[in-house]
Amino acid sequence: MSAAGTMASRGFWLRTRAMLIKEFIQLKRDRMSFGMIIMIP
Amino acid sequence: MQLILFGYAINTTPRDLPTAVLLQETSDVGRSILAALQNTRYFKVTHIAHNAVEFDRLLASGTVLFAVEIPANFERALRRGDRPALLIAADATDPVAAGSALGALGTIVTTALRNDHAIPDTTAPPFEVRAHARYNPAASTALNIVPGLVGTILTMTMLIFTALSVTREIERGTMESLLSMPITPVEIMLGKIVPYVIVGFVQAALIIGVGVLLFRVPILGNLALLALLSTLFITTNLSIGYTFSTIAQNQLQAMQMSMMFFLPNILLSGFMFPFAGMPNWAQWVGEALPLTHFIRIVRAIMLKGSTIEDLRYDALILGILMLIAMAIAVTRFRRTLD
Numbered sequence: 001m002s003a004a005g006t007m008a009s010r011g012f013w014l015r016t017r018a019m020l021i022k023e024f025i026q027l028k029r030d031r032m033s034f035g036m037i038i039m040i041p
Numbered sequence: 042m043q044l045i046l047f048g049y050a051i052n053t054t055p056r057d058l059p060t061a062v063l064l065q066e067t068s069d070v071g072r073s074i075l076a077a078l079q080n081t082r083y084f085k086v087t088h089i090a091h092n093a094v095e096f097d098r099l100l101a102s103g104t105v106l107f108a109v110e111i112p113a114n115f116e117r118a119l120r121r122g123d124r125p126a127l128l129i130a131a132d133a134t135d136p137v138a139a140g141s142a143l144g145a146l147g148t149i150v151t152t153a154l155r156n157d158h159a160i161p162d163t164t165a166p167p168f169e170v171r172a173h174a175r176y177n178p179a180a181s182t183a184l185n186i187v188p189g190l191v192g193t194i195l196t197m198t199m200l201i202f203t204a205l206s207v208t209r210e211i212e213r214g215t216m217e218s219l220l221s222m223p224i225t226p227v228e229i230m231l232g233k234i235v236p237y238v239i240v241g242f243v244q245a246a247l248i249i250g251v252g253v254l255l256f257r258v259p260i261l262g263n264l265a266l267l268a269l270l271s272t273l274f275i276t277t278n279l280s281i282g283y284t285f286s287t288i289a290q291n292q293l294q295a296m297q298m299s300m301m302f303f304l305p306n307i308l309l310s311g312f313m314f315p316f317a318g319m320p321n322w323a324q325w326v327g328e329a330l331p332l333t334h335f336i337r338i339v340r341a342i343m344l345k346g347s348t349i350e351d352l353r354y355d356a357l358i359l360g361i362l363m364l365i366a367m368a369i370a371v372t373r374f375r376r377t378l379d
Contacts, residue, residue, distance in 0.1 A: 019232020041248045
């Protein structure tokens with residue numbers, strides 16, 4: 001893979017990781033929804 | 042639309058259930074029984090098995106719900122008054138579908154043989170119907186419902202989680218900052234879906250765990266395969282929910298879309314009503330729903346011990362549905378707030 005390709009791939013994973021962390025933080029803050037996840041089943 | 046759809050599709054008395062016949066002898070009586078099965082509305086003879094291995098494979102793969110075996114020397118034993126046994130094996134993973142047809146078989150065959158003058162017109166039938174309810178011998182409803190509930194609960198929760206994800210960002214005002222960042226629609230979609238895959242996995246483990254401990258539902262197949270295909274199903278539902286989120290203008294619309302999708306999943310997937318009993322057009326609609334395939338997968342792995350070879354069709358359809366939903370979501374994702 002070329003240097004540009006490696007950079008693009010690294011950027012993709014970094015940005016996706018950032019989105020994941022953001023979603024996990026939102027999920028952690030929303031205690032009610034988190035409780036429902038366990039209680040619904 | 043839903044009223045017309047379900048009013049015509051749902052049938053609590055299943056008809057035309059796919060059936061295989063294994064004829065161990067070529068005789069007039071055998072042909073009479075085969076004709077009687079083909080003429081009845083309960084059974085639809087779709088396969089003629091040539092040996093016992095094929096007979097078992099057709100049942101195990103879910104290709105047929107019933108397999109009738111006319112044993113060798115059946116006619117001779119019948120005429121001698123030896124009361125031979127007509128064997129019927131039923132896939133009892135869905136006891137509702139199997140029950141009424143099993144009950145009707147003896148009468149159907151007796152009437153056909155009397156009409157063809159193969160047996161005398163006596164009160165007691167001169168043969169015995171020996172029924173084997175395979176995979177659920179006690180016809181326990183829990184063994185049918187609990188695996189189905191895994192899929193139903195996951196569909197409901199997974200759809201809603203992601204259906205609200207984009208619309209919630211818009212309504213909270215956080216979408217503006219998300220769009221101003223150098224992030225692509227695919228990255229946003231993955232970031233929204235992956236956390237809920239873990240959540241869905243925990244939910245599936247909870248339901249299956251409680252089902253095993255409380256309702257004594259067995260897991261005869263490979264647990265790793267069940268986990269893998271459950272993850273595929275969870276991702277498919279999350280992708281569909283995310284697609285709704287990219288189409289809807291607000292959270293209420295996203296919820297309504299989810300409900301519009303959830304209801305056919307429950308009613309046309311074979312969870313509440315036997316799939317094989319629905320008309321053909323309704324079965325085609327059902328084939329396009331992820332829950333239909335997951336219910337087959339989860340019942341087959343838990344109750345039959347099926348392998349990936351038996352389930353490759355359902356796994357493939359789930360994968361295709363997931364890719365279609367993801368492609369629509371990425372295409373529909375708006376880069377502006379207008």
